[in-house]
Amino acid sequence: MPLQEKDTYQEKDDSSRINPFVRVREDHANELSEDYLELIEDLIDRTGEARTVDIAAKLGVRQATVTKAIARLKREGLVTAAPYRSIFLTNEGKKIASRAREHHRTVLEFLIALGVQQEVAEIDAEGIEHHLSPATLAAMQRFIQQQPAAA
Amino acid sequence: MPLQEKDTYQEKDDSSRINPFVRVREDHANELSEDYLELIEDLIDRTGEARTVDIAAKLGVRQATVTKAIARLKREGLVTAAPYRSIFLTNEGKKIASRAREHHRTVLEFLIALGVQQEVAEIDAEGIEHHLSPATLAAMQRFIQQQPAAA
DNA sequence: CGTCAAAGTTTGCCTAGGCTACAAATCCTC
DNA sequence: GAGGATTTGTAGCCTAGGCAAACTTTGACG
Ligand SMILES: [Mn+2]
Ligand SMILES: [Mn+2]
Ligand SMILES: [Mn+2]
Ligand SMILES: [Mn+2]
Numbered sequence: 475m476p477l478q479e480k481d482t483y484q485e486k487d488d489s490s491r492i493n494p495f496v497r498v499r500e501d502h503a504n505e506l507s508e509d510y511l512e513l514i515e516d517l518i519d520r521t522g523e524a525r526t527v528d529i530a531a532k533l534g535v536r537q538a539t540v541t542k543a544i545a546r547l548k549r550e551g552l553v554t555a556a557p558y559r560s561i562f563l564t565n566e567g568k569k570i571a572s573r574a575r576e577h578h579r580t581v582l583e584f585l586i587a588l589g590v591q592q593e594v595a596e597i598d599a600e601g602i603e604h605h606l607s608p609a610t611l612a613a614m615q616r617f618i619q620q621q622p623a624a625a
Numbered sequence: 626m627p628l629q630e631k632d633t634y635q636e637k638d639d640s641s642r643i644n645p646f647v648r649v650r651e652d653h654a655n656e657l658s659e660d661y662l663e664l665i666e667d668l669i670d671r672t673g674e675a676r677t678v679d680i681a682a683k684l685g686v687r688q689a690t691v692t693k694a695i696a697r698l699k700r701e702g703l704v705t706a707a708p709y710r711s712i713f714l715t716n717e718g719k720k721i722a723s724r725a726r727e728h729h730r731t732v733l734e735f736l737i738a739l740g741v742q743q744e745v746a747e748i749d750a751e752g753i754e755h756h757l758s759p760a761t762l763a764a765m766q767r768f769i770q771q772q773p774a775a776a
Numbered sequence: 777c778g779t780c781a782a783a784g785t786t787t788g789c790c791t792a793g794g795c796t797a798c799a800a801a802t803c804c805t806c
Numbered sequence: 807g808a809g810g811a812t813t814t815g816t817a818g819c820c821t822a823g824g825c826a827a828a829c830t831t832t833g834a835c836g
Contacts, residue, residue, distance in 0.1 A: 491744075494751035495660065496685040499794090501752055502653070506823080509646065527783060534647040539824060541785060546822085558784055558831055585761060588768060593642075594760045600645035601652055601756030609745045610736060617739060650824090657793080678813060690794060692815060697792085709801055709814055 498605065505604045509533070510543060511552060511571035512578065514561055523560040577603045577611065584614040587621040649756065656755045660684070661694060662703060662722035663729065665712055674711040728754045728762065735765040738772040 513532055517524040526544070530537045544561060547553045552567035563571060581603045585595035606614075664683055668675040677695070681688045695712060698704045703718035714722055732754045736746035757765075 492748055493685040494748045495683070497748050498752040499685075503822090525783075526785090532646070534644040534650075535823085536825065537784065538786080538826080542823075585764075588761075589764045590758075590761050594758045597643055597645045597648050598756055598758050598761050601649040602753050605749055605752030605756075607741075607745045607749050610739075610741050610749050613736075613739045613741050654792090676813080677815090686793085687795065688814070689796080689816085693793075 501604045506543065507547060507550070507552060508570060508574040508604065509600075510547060511563060511567050512574040514553065514563060515568070515571040515575065518562075524562070525560050529561075574603070577606065580611060580614055580618070581606070583618050587618050652755045657694065658698060658701070658703060659721060659725040659755060660751075661698060662714060662718050663725040665704065665714060666719070666722040666726065669713075675713070676711050680712075725754070728757065731762060731765055731769070732757070734769050738769050 510529070510533075513529060514524040517528055517532075521528070526537050526540045530540045533540070544553060544555055547567070548555060551564055552570065553561050553563055555561040578599060581599040582595055585599060586592060590598070661680070661684075664680060665675040668679055668683075672679070677688050677691045681691045684691070695704060695706055698718070699706060702715055703721065704712050704714055706712040729750060732750040733746055736750060737743060741749070
């Protein structure tokens with residue numbers, strides 16, 4: 475067998491610890507799904523339907539890119555969509571969308587409570603939201619509570 | 626000319642505003658460079674040299690992946706490296722490394738000041754650090770100052 | 777109802793960033 | 807100064823996620 479016995483993924487005295495870089499790559503693997511699902515839910519709530527063209531405009535990508543991504547989400551059982559028709563979330567998709575929306579809201583409120591200007595907070599939240607452990611999210615919520623909804 | 630006049634990248638009444646999703650994609654395009662450069666500087670400081678095998682172990686990837694990434698950093702003028710020799714930062718590379726390290730330290734201290742456990746903070750910081758506007762970074766620094774270096 | 781603009785899809789291309797398998801160079805160690 | 811383990815590099819493969827261009831479908835409306 476040509477495979478080496480010991481891989482070099484982790485130092486030995488480190489084998490039980492999470493590698494932060496590995497965690498970040500995992501976060502990024504989920505990021506696109508989360509953003510799409512949250513956005514689709516949002517569009518349905520606010521405009522009645524989720525169309526390729528609107529998703530593309532919001533995300534700043536071309537429609538072809540959205541079509542391809544939707545195909546993947548369909549494969550993963552997170553959305554349903556018939557050709558030339560708009561997009562719907564499965565129950566599984568709805569769960570992820572809700573969680574994503576919740577994270578997003580928490581980060582946004584947290585940054586604002588911290589004193590960051592609304593518009594900047596909205597930009598930064600979009601990236602940060604995918605990299606938060608439950609403990610960090612909890613700390614952010616605690617902080618929001620403690621703040622007297624400042625002026 | 627087959628190209629459509631109006632692209633759909635931005636809604637019209639929105640054209641001067643930054644699209645958060647576009648910003649996140651830009652952040653991610655810089656992320657790998659920042660992490661590599663920070664790590665290379667770290668290894669040089671702590672062990673005397675930056676070797677492919679050690680970079681791979683730290684990042685949790687295979688050596689072949691590192692070799693390819695280093696080739697890209699070389700192309701971009703951020704590192705120098707002769708075949709079978711260890712890796713060095715250019716001045717440009719050092720600048721980015723220092724900035725990355727600074728961001729990293731700020732986020733880490735901030736999360737700890739917020740009450741997040743050290744180990745969790747170290748994991749989350751690795752992802753968050755790439756998504757921070759100057760204003761948010763400044764707010765974090767303010768918060769760190771205000772905290773009495775709590776027990 | 778026919779036309780045509782808007783929306784959606786398909787195809788083919790590209791880069792980044794992973795991987796394995798194998799080849800080559802380096803460098804301990806005796 | 808061999809020889810073998812370690813390290814580095816190369817080649818080829820894969821997926822994700824972008825793009826443009828061309829094609830197809832839908833549906834509004836005159
Ligand atoms: Mn996001
Ligand atoms: Mn990220
Ligand atoms: Mn990082
Ligand atoms: Mn870092």
